[in-house]
Amino acid sequence: MAKLPGWRELPRGAVILEPGSSVRYKTDSWRVLRPVIDQERCIRCRICWTYCPEPAIIEVEEPYTTKTGRAYRISYRIDYDYCKGCGICAEECPVKAITMIEEVV
Amino acid sequence: MSSVTIATLPREELLAPGHRMCQGCGAAIVMRHLLKALGKNVIIAHATGCVEVTTTLYPETAWRVPWVHVAFENAAAVASGIEAAIKVLKRKGVIESSKKVKVVAIGGDGGTVDIGLQALSGMLERGHNILYVLYDNEAYMNTGIQRSGATPMYAWTTTTPAGKVWRGEWRRKKDIVSIVRAHGVPYAATVNFAYITDFYTKIRKAAEIEGPTFIHAFAPCVPGWRYEPHLTVKIAKLAVQTGIWVNYEIEKGVFRVTTPVPRRLPVGEYLKLQGRFAHLTKEEIETIQRIVDEDVEYINKLAGATVIGPVERKG
Numbered sequence: 393m394a395k396l397p398g399w400r401e402l403p404r405g406a407v408i409l410e411p412g413s414s415v416r417y418k419t420d421s422w423r424v425l426r427p428v429i430d431q432e433r434c435i436r437c438r439i440c441w442t443y444c445p446e447p448a449i450i451e452v453e454e455p456y457t458t459k460t461g462r463a464y465r466i467s468y469r470i471d472y473d474y475c476k477g478c479g480i481c482a483e484e485c486p487v488k489a490i491t492m493i494e495e496v497v
Numbered sequence: 498m499s500s501v502t503i504a505t506l507p508r509e510e511l512l513a514p515g516h517r518m519c520q521g522c523g524a525a526i527v528m529r530h531l532l533k534a535l536g537k538n539v540i541i542a543h544a545t546g547c548v549e550v551t552t553t554l555y556p557e558t559a560w561r562v563p564w565v566h567v568a569f570e571n572a573a574a575v576a577s578g579i580e581a582a583i584k585v586l587k588r589k590g591v592i593e594s595s596k597k598v599k600v601v602a603i604g605g606d607g608g609t610v611d612i613g614l615q616a617l618s619g620m621l622e623r624g625h626n627i628l629y630v631l632y633d634n635e636a637y638m639n640t641g642i643q644r645s646g647a648t649p650m651y652a653w654t655t656t657t658p659a660g661k662v663w664r665g666e667w668r669r670k671k672d673i674v675s676i677v678r679a680h681g682v683p684y685a686a687t688v689n690f691a692y693i694t695d696f697y698t699k700i701r702k703a704a705e706i707e708g709p710t711f712i713h714a715f716a717p718c719v720p721g722w723r724y725e726p727h728l729t730v731k732i733a734k735l736a737v738q739t740g741i742w743v744n745y746e747i748e749k750g751v752f753r754v755t756t757p758v759p760r761r762l763p764v765g766e767y768l769k770l771q772g773r774f775a776h777l778t779k780e781e782i783e784t785i786q787r788i789v790d791e792d793v794e795y796i797n798k799l800a801g802a803t804v805i806g807p808v809e810r811k812g
Contacts, residue, residue, distance in 0.1 A: 406555065406556075408553070408555070408556055408557065408558045410558075411513075411558065411560065411561040411562070412513030412558070412559060412560070412561040413513075413556070413557040413558055414513050414514070414515035414516050414552070414554075414557045414558060414559040415513050415514060415515045416515065416557060417515040417517075417554075417557060418515065419514070419515060419516075419517070422520060437503070438503045438504065438506070439503070442503060442506065442530075442693055443526060443690075443729075443730050444526075445518060445521060445522050445523075445525035445526050445529065445729075446514040446516075446525070447510050447512070447514055447529060448514055451508055471514065473514075474514035474515060476519075476520040476521075477520060478520040478521030478522075478719075478726035478727055478729070479521070479725075479726060479727030480521055480726070480727050480729055480730055482727065483727040483728065483730070483731065484730050484731075492727075
């Protein structure tokens with residue numbers, strides 16, 4: 393383990409100066425079930441994105457056209473570095489486009 | 498104010514991932530959308546509680562806005578100090594007087610309805626320009642599920658166990674919004690993230706109003722309420738549909754229910770999903786139903802109309 397800084401090296405009051413630095417800590421190992429989005433079924437309603445507590449569902453500017461010809465401007469991706477596998481997204485998805493599958497090591 | 502839809506919610510995340518709030522945490526959803534609704538120009542004073550300990554494990558923080566950790570009892574007092582300091586710095590010309598900064602105090606139910614009540618009362622009485630947000634998970638969850646003044650009747654907690662003699666909590670939940678309203682504040686409201694557009698509308702309204710404003714947010718807790726993590730939003734929705742939780746606002750003394758429920762579901766629908774109510778007998782569930790009926794009657798009286806309807810009995 394690296395040597396921890398002493399109190400003289402820390403900023404006064406031990407304030408944390410970097411906003412959002414918790415991104416350095418990955419919470420993927422918490423997951424037992426892994427959500428997988430079926431891009432064909434997904435209707436881009438934004439509900440999974442809304443109810444993710446992490447946030448581990450990212451809205452990306454990635455156009456997608458389904459086999460039946462429906463074109464979308466955006467897509468949703470799961471950030472597997474942070475997803476804890478709670479399954480809210482799969483439960484709330486109105487078209488059941490998200491399935492929870494078992495993580496295999 | 499233009500109306501909010503799910504499509505218009507801001508994409509920018511002001512709460513970073515990597516925080517250690519539980520799988521499916523309700524308070525995490527509250528915080529994420531609270532920050533989205535408020536935007537960047539805020540300073541937060543955060544009382545000790547679940548969210549505080551899980552978002553700021555030294556030397557890291559999940560917050561992307563200025564944030565100060567304070568003790569259990571004094572979030573409102575520290576927020577008052579920050580707000581007063583901003584006023585002085587503006588007067589002295591250190592901060593531009595046109596700069597808009599909203600001071601926000603956040604506390605859990607323990608830090609608000611029990612330990613921080615005195616500081617909150619002082620803040621409301623002095624009339625600071627602060628938004629106070631209470632995220633209510635109905636017990637002291639981070640220390641191991643001890644009951645608080647916000648724990649509902651018959652709920653199991655580690656300090657109100659369920660056995661032959663004790664049947665869980667035996668006192669009713671404290672009505673904190675009425676206590677806040679009694680201070681004559683310009684705005685107080687309850688929010689539930691299952692009704693997300695209502696959630697945003699109220700938080701933005703509360704942040705814009707000059708003076709002390711109060712938001713009471715519903716925050717289901719996976720380990721404390723004993724349910725499967727994927728049910729968080731479902732439980733939040735059922736709380737409204739059964740009338741256990743009512744979304745309302747009190748603006749300049751005018752009471753308005755924002756999510757009317759024409760036909761209520763029986764309370765059992767909400768209780769049966771949670772292990773903290775698993776010990777209840779039929780009679781005890783009936784008692785809870787009676788309490789909710791009473792509360793609904795009171796709400797309807799305040800609203801001056803039947804906004805929350807009768808229970809729909811199946812079969």
